[in-house]
Amino acid sequence: MPVAPSATRPRSRQRPGDVLFSGAALAAGILILVALAAVTIFLIAQALPAFTANPADVSKDGRGFWSFVVPLVFGTIWAAALALLIALPLSIGIALFISHYAPRRVAVTLGYIVDLLAAVPSVVFGLWGITVLAPAMQPVYVWLVDNLGWIPLFAGPVSGTGRTVLTVAIVLAVMILPIITALSREVFLQTPRLHEEAALALGATRWEMIRMAVLPFGRPGLISATMLGLGRALGETMAVAMVLSPSVIISFALLTSQNPTTIAANIALNFPEASGIGVNVLIATGLVLFLITLLVNSLARFIINRRKDFSGAN
């Protein structure tokens, strides 16, 4: 017992085996503290030179680290947000399909199939994105630019390869789909049966029952699932690195060959050849990415925990 409940009572004798074992368990727990502290400290230590170095060495335009990192941050958030926009409605649909539409026996198998998507390595998604999806989408992009080019999002000139930020967003959406689906499925299944039956007893159709009972109950869970999916999309590296034809710009255009790249992809593409201050700059961008995902994930946890407090089921 590491913490004595009351200091006034005599502690009973401890066996060496108990002391050793609980000590080892404690050490493992503390190692996690240390490891996380080490991640932060080492990243900061290696990133520091990027902030203090001569701006001319840091970026090509000579305006220093921040002007280098801002387009990357934009690209990271832009791609992840687009992915979320695509994945969220689909995930909710799939989760509802599994929890409330599919027959019970099939539902479990369908869940497995969606989980399989989560098991596919990201490099395979990247390969698929560039050899299958990008060429397949290219004619669609041409059509969009020709016919809807007046909308700024679809402004030309159209990319000749399909390796645009929209293709990346689709690949990312496919990758985060299983995460959001799995969590929202759980939440939907937890809807109190009484609420559902009450709605059905009032003569509601299935969809009205879902709108009245399931969705309101699951909203906090949905929000946190979304956040976790977003966190994953922000940090995803290989799919973006392989599919996107990158450049360092801030642009909302979805279909051109000039696409804002992401922090993670930029590191993966440039790290193997980087040297000197370049390494420090890349690590500094990694630190920025870490902070962004930390923020998003903490927000998700915060929402989950707050929900635990007032759900009051147990």
Add this chain to the structure above:
Amino acid sequence: MSKRIEVRDLNVFYGNFKAVADVSLTIEPKTVTAFIGPSGCGKSTFLRTLNRMHEVIPGAYVEGEVLIDGENLYAANTDPVEVRRQVGMVFQRPNPFPTMSIRDNVLAGVKLNNNRISKSDADDLVKKSLQGANLWKEVKDRLDKPGSSLSGGQQQRLCIARAIAVSPDVLLMDEPCSALDPISTLAIEDLIDELKSDFTIVIVTHNMQQASRVSDKTAFFNIEGTGMPGRLIEYGDTRTIFERPSVQATEDYISGRFG
């Protein structure tokens, strides 16, 4: 083998909550003592202090003394693990280890403590303990089957065999029949009567007929109200308690007026 238990001014706490107050009693060797009383009166809590199982629950502690043949269980240098080897326990719900065979369940106390035991010694111990628990005839042909393959009553006797295999001096039973059917209950009650010749037995029960059937002495615990500590109201020969109780509350409880 069996030993005398003396309890002096025992108070039991869960954190700041006092669950049992001011219990003093003496339990003679080779007797069966029954603890009766309404739910929440602290009889199970008190039973668990007799082998220091109580303190497994975080924040729980004890004031006072429990002496077994004059040695205080709560002395500063006493090892709770040693205490529990001396004072065995059988729980409310049968809890054989699901990962072990019947044989390994009986040997659990030896094997889990990393003690070496030769095959023939182990065989003898298994046979002796299962015979002691009146289970040998029923399971001798399937000792390698999982313990959870037995019926509820058999599982409970397996748990008793497991407890007596470490040859304790005292056997504590916390409502051992409450999850069992009447026939299994009867088998356990017969067993208690036989075990009495080797062990000091303390049994908590909700069933007053059971208390009157199996025990030599009976202790009645009661509680004044929620949030109040449980207290020992009356302790004496079972016949006296059931036929001529000296306290009104005991009589009310025994005649079924509450609880």
Add this chain to the structure above:
Amino acid sequence: MALVLSAPPAMRKLSRGTLWAVVALSLLLSVGFFSLLVLSGASKDFNIVGAILVAVILYIIVTFGMSRFVEGRRKATDRLATALVTSAFIVALLPLVSLVYTAVANGINRFDGDFFNSSMRNVVGAGGGGLHAIVGTLEVTAAATVISVPIGIMTAVYLVEYGKGRLSRAITVLVDVMTGIPSIVAGLFAFALFALFFGPGIRFGIGGAVALSVLMIPVVVRSTEEMLKIVPNELREASLALGVPKWLTVVKVVIPTAIGGIITGVMIAISRIIGETAPLLIICGMSTSMNYDLFSGRMATLPVFVYTQYSNQGTDTQAYLDRAWTGALVLILIVMVLNILARILSKILAPKGSR
């Protein structure tokens, strides 16, 4: 909420037959349209995905229209929702099917003895294989597992069996934080750590194992914690009451009871990290030759092999692409086998008998 009960326009209902007829009709129209595109030369190949998508959209519109007309607004909305929800599932299946199909179709070309028997040493163009990468992946993953599993399980033991108060809450929060670390950041961490001791050019296998451990530990902790929590308290009490010290109770009763779930969790965790590319790209680097030594020299791994085969295509483009796809296929197979094995093991090792 629009629950005003408008009287239903009689009890008319669309029959199942009608709905299936609509499905068939939409498919027919859509396939016809896309076939026409091919015949007229507007597109080269028949576009299956496009045909399915158009058919789905057609079906949704037609059923909504019919239902609105026959069954009324509320029922029509319900049908629309059903159609949308179902089609969401079908749409999500498209990439999975396409991905698996492509991986098998392209990967099968080089799924031969050579691929599993040779490295890329001195190979330019066709031939060669991924043996060095497969060995590297197995070594790095094994090392990561050896680091992560003891730490992960002991941390879970601490949290469930010993932990109280602030420290245990802090560790829980930090495990959550660790779960969210992007894989590339884990790679940078391993690099930053080892570069400090060995200089900035450091690339070796064990660094990759450390990076993967950062990703693996939180997964192992979480799953083990869940498993330890469902071990009934009665078993702990039974063991303690036999005079077994707490640590032996944990080692010999609690962990064996939960071992099925723990192993499943570990295998799932392995299947997550075995496909990681980004951290290995940074700290393991790439090599064309066999390197058995985790502690020195660049080490090829399967995911990085797939990536480099794709990104550094030589003159014989097709050979490189084939190798990339075969690598991808092998990766998918490994991950699938791990997942299936995990499910089977969890069934076998689940504590038998119910009480």
